[in-house]
Amino acid sequence: MQEIGRYRPSTVSRRLxxxxxxxxxxxxxxxxxHSPAEYVRRPRVSAESPTLGLSHLQLEAMLTAGRRSSNVNDFALVTMLGLLGLRIFEATGANIEALEEVHGHRVLRVLGKGDKVALVPLPPAVGRAIERAVDGRLCGPILRSRTGSxxxxxxxxxxLRALARTAGVSTVRMHPHMLRHTFVTTMLDAGVDLRDVQIAARHADPRTTMRYDRARQNLDRHPNYVLAAYMASGT
Known part of the structure; x- marks a missing residue:
């Protein structure tokens, strides 16, 4: 797979x-x-995610382009991927019937990996975008193509590629996971606790979330400063 197929180490490791x-x-x-794969060595996977996310300003530009688009599904698509962090199969598989009210919160019941069900709260902007896409319908998919399917x-x-061109966002290859990646990196850049980001992204392993942290070497966020400030009275 590596020598002939030229697959990335992460792909080889996942398949093994x-x-x-x-x-x-x-x-x-x-x-x-016994298992013949027990002692097979897997390639070392980099601690950095190979996916390139958007910057904060680029995400804003994508949201603006989606909101101004004549296609009501565009804004819902961008918000569901970029502001909810849904995987693409979760967003496209979401149905109107999965919209609920739980303890005063508007939520979307999402069927994720491993058939695990999660309740994802909808911020007001996302709720409005979804309502526009639903357009009064009572059942069926939230996101539809131009043909209605x-x-x-x-x-x-x-x-997304059309919206990126409209927004002036230049990327090597725009794809849906880029927005989910941006969802994680933007929260980490905003100072959201790693554990909270892991829960929001629904990562089973915190190491998966850490791979997205492009500022993990940022000394401004070093916990030494937090501890020193907490113990300021004694120092």
Whole structure:
């Protein structure tokens, strides 16, 4: 995969993880005595995420372009990816019936990875964008293509690239995950606690969230300053 396919280390590691999990299950079920993948070395994966997110100003430009677009689905798409941090299959798979009121909060019931259900609160701007896209409908997909069918990831990618051109956002290759990546990095840049960002992004492992932290080496955010300020009376 690395020498011929030229796949990234993260891709190779992920695929080997699937193979190792399969053989591990075979051992547990008694189909095999031992796993042939047990001692296979996986390539080292960089601590930095290879995906390039948008800057704060670029995200604002995308939101503005979406809000001004004549296609009501554009603004909902950008907000669901960039302000809610949904994965593309979660956004395109969301239905109107999944919009609920819970303890005074407007929420979207999201079916995520591993068929895990999460309640994602909707900030007012996102709620308004979704209401525009729903346009009085009582059921069916929230995001639709121009033909009225459910929007898929390919349609979403085309819409985002069109919005990027309108907004003057120049990227090597605009794709939906770039906005989810921006959702995480922007919260970390804003000083949101890593644990809270992990919960919002629904990452099972905090190390996944840390890979997005492009300012982890920023000395201005070093915890030494926080501790010194907390203990100021004694120092």
């Amino acid at each position: 993880s699937v193979v190792a999990g399969f053989y591990r299950t075979c051992v547990i079920d008694g189909v095999l005595v 459910r929007m898929d990831r390919h349609c979403a990618t085309r819409r």
